[in-house]
Amino acid sequence: MAATIFDVAKRAGVSIGTVSRVINNRDRVHPETRERVLQAIRDLDYHANALARGLASQQTATLGLVIPQVNDPFFFQVVRGVEEAASAANYSLLIASQSRLPASERRYLHLFRRGHVDAMVLASIEVHAHEVQEIVEQGIPVVLVQLDIGRNIPTFLADNYGGGRAMAEHLVVEHQYRRVAYITGTDHTPDNRERLRALRDVLHENGLDLPGEYVVEGDYLRDSGYRAMQRLLELPTLPDAVFAANDQMAIDAMMAIREHGLSVPDDIAVVGFDDLPLASYVSPPLTTVHQPVYELGWHAGQMALEIIHTQGDRSALAAPNKLLLPTSPVIRRSCGC
């Protein structure tokens, strides 16, 4: 059986209270006593039981992270970011995927209901504002990643609008493309909206229009870009550039264009958003917008820890509650450069 605090106390000839003090660096302990306790801990290879400590202190030193179930390398980067922030602070990471089950079965809510975690990071999941509210009201800090529910909750987002603008400007101003089309992601996501808005703004600022038939619907997933592009290729006037809401669809679109006997970027330029590892390997290499995914996770984890450590401290509320991390265009060949 693993050694307990009693074993340590006995071996060091002190009470468990003293052992607890040296473990937690609380109060003053006589240097000599401390050394004796430390020695006993080493001798016994003692490691405080996390559950007992959590039960007594009402702190678990673990962060909960909820991610969608979809199989997207994107989220893994978020996980890595949160994990590193957590483990640097000696916190553990409890992971839950959002299940496919109907919203009624929100199993991940158990994480906090059962006292498992000190804070939660919700990344890109479908969640109702009132669910988040419920968690917060139980005193569990929540941090959101790529997920904007417009409440007073700390939120980390990639700068979709800024990145979209930079890319749109590259297309319209530098390359002087006049007929830019857009392949959308799922319509309800803010990312998609922001990117589309950016394109539209830039076009307008340059006296150009984004006609309705140049906005075709995709869903971010494989193949949807292909189908969307096919529809564009049936138009009487072809676009000279296509901005896809993500890389996956941009790559699909390139395929459709090639199969149509046209060339990327000579006939039609294509750009995406995300900067997947894949992007640099396709031919022509895809021009896209890099998203700081790892950083999103890291900052979110960091923020969660900060809130935990300032709980009850009013100044914590002074922190901004929506942070945009910069995105940056990655210029490769598919834009015509």
Next chain:
Amino acid sequence: MAATIFDVAKRAGVSIGTVSRVINNRDRVHPETRERVLQAIRDLDYHANALARGLASQQTATLGLVIPQVNDPFFFQVVRGVEEAASAANYSLLIASQSRLPASERRYLHLFRRGHVDAMVLASIEVHAHEVQEIVEQGIPVVLVQLDIGRNIPTFLADNYGGGRAMAEHLVVEHQYRRVAYITGTDHTPDNRERLRALRDVLHENGLDLPGEYVVEGDYLRDSGYRAMQRLLELPTLPDAVFAANDQMAIDAMMAIREHGLSVPDDIAVVGFDDLPLASYVSPPLTTVHQPVYELGWHAGQMALEIIHTQGDRSALAAPNKLLLPTSPVIRRSCGC
């Protein structure tokens, strides 16, 4: 404050013992009493505190998963597999990345030392056999994934040899390539060894040789395939096919070949191992061997749960302790098909 078992007991007019019984479906409880308790639980939105339960029962209903720190989509699939196995059994998943720190700082060992988890899944990490032994001796079941330390520990591996053979046969028998070269992964990994052994066996069986200069060293990571291929391209007699130990290097090798003014697969065929999402997008699409990564994770999680539930039961030892999951060649264009 969240409701406790006392609140439920009071509201149902029973003792906490009875509440505990209905929660855990232990012993018999009078149907009427049970219903009253259940109702109280619903009324109060009661959820048993996981820490308290863990402390009292010495079971945490959580699995620990340790993965390497490297940023490889491969591991994410393992994570998904384990997570789904765990959550299907109402278990939580505690994740730890192996730190870059020296081996002395094995932080993930805390997971079990501190009573955090009921079992551990170690995936593809660097670990000493005696460390695993230590965990097992503490009574924590361990399951290994893509990691073979040759002890009596349940281990899930992809069938590297089988997949390697199938691919080698495709090259040598079907395509009749006579000069097949191999780009290695890091030498110490069993995956790499098995794949190389398979190639060598198939070559010999067909009266062919694998000359030393046709085995060039890579390290699985980006760019290493490129450099390895360059060395092959300097040889007086060029290979007519190259088998890379993974897709990443195969793709790099294709680049090197093209830059050398040769064509894939007309001048030199190239195949890989892994079946990354990327593989189908490069041109020509990469012929490779699919690894059941998600399945490895899922089975490992499943096995961990099984062992937990048969603890102390001798029959548990009857299970095979090394399981090969089938790999399958995915024939695309880069092999010449």
Next chain:
DNA sequence: CTGAAAGCGCTAACAT
């Protein structure tokens, strides 16, 4: 079938 009570291993007052 149910209640009472003794822990599980630790933290955090409260004493001294």
Next chain:
DNA sequence: ATGTTAGCGCTTTCAG
């Protein structure tokens, strides 16, 4: 500076 003790919320005997 250190010891004592009452919980934290639950499971699990042991009685009845």
